[in-house]
Ligand SMILES: Nc1ncnc2c1ncn2[C@@H]1O[C@H](COP(=O)(O)OP(=O)(O)OP(=O)(O)O)[C@@H](O)[C@H]1O
């Protein structure tokens with residue numbers, strides 16, 4: 001099992017006027033086998049993105065464990081691991097894609113993607129060649145390859161974001177509505193790349209805006225719509 005989440009909980013403390021605790025979820029448990037995609041569905045605000053952020057560890061969970069079988073360190077609890085290991089895992093094994101591109105100023109689209117490959121020991125020429133191949137697959141016009149993504153359209157930025165994640169062939173891929181502003185043709189291409197990655201052994205967890213798209217890629221859907229705060233939620237394949 002690549003990912004095993006046990007009794008995960010996340011509480012937010014808001015202290016605007018008075019102390020207020022927001023508890024989007026607790027007792028979330030699921031596991032994801034190697035090369036499988038687990039989709040998370042449910043109404044807005046239920047905690048889908050927060051679960052993904054806990055797995056990527058941009059949110060520190062309040063309790064619970066996120067056991068991940070890493071290549072670098074073996075089985076590791078992402079809820080507990082130190083920042084140094086986390087940085088190495090993010091560079092080499094775990095990618096996270098949202099609908100928004102974090103634009104790096106004055107770096108071309110081609111290099112934004114190529115840079116993702118450098119920590120893996122790939123040379124710049126080879127990295128650029130792979131970046132161009134991915135840009136072409138995701139239908140980014142050639143004249144934009146050397147331009148800065150800050151000026152790109154929402155859909156183009158989203159595809160650069162996806163290209164960045166796809167090119168490094170991560171072991172674990174976390175997707176939060178990555179196709180939200182793509183047209184149907186681009187969505188189909190993204191699905192094709194995701195299927196290839198699954199066949200290569202990438203494990204995935206994600207939320208898709210569109211049930212139709214999620215249904216085409218997910219091996220299992222963890223549906224939080226019936227989830228009640230007082231019950232234990234679990235999803236097993
Ligand atoms: N950093 C934060 N600080 C305070 N509250 C937060 C924070 N992040 C999320 N929340 C709260 O946690 C709850 C779950 O938010 P989350 O973004 O995980 O929902 P979601 O299921 O992804 O919704 P959507 O489908 O709209 O994207 C919301 O009530 C949100 O306000």
Ligand SMILES: [Mg+2]
Nearest residue numbers: 048049050176
């Ligand atoms: Mg969300």
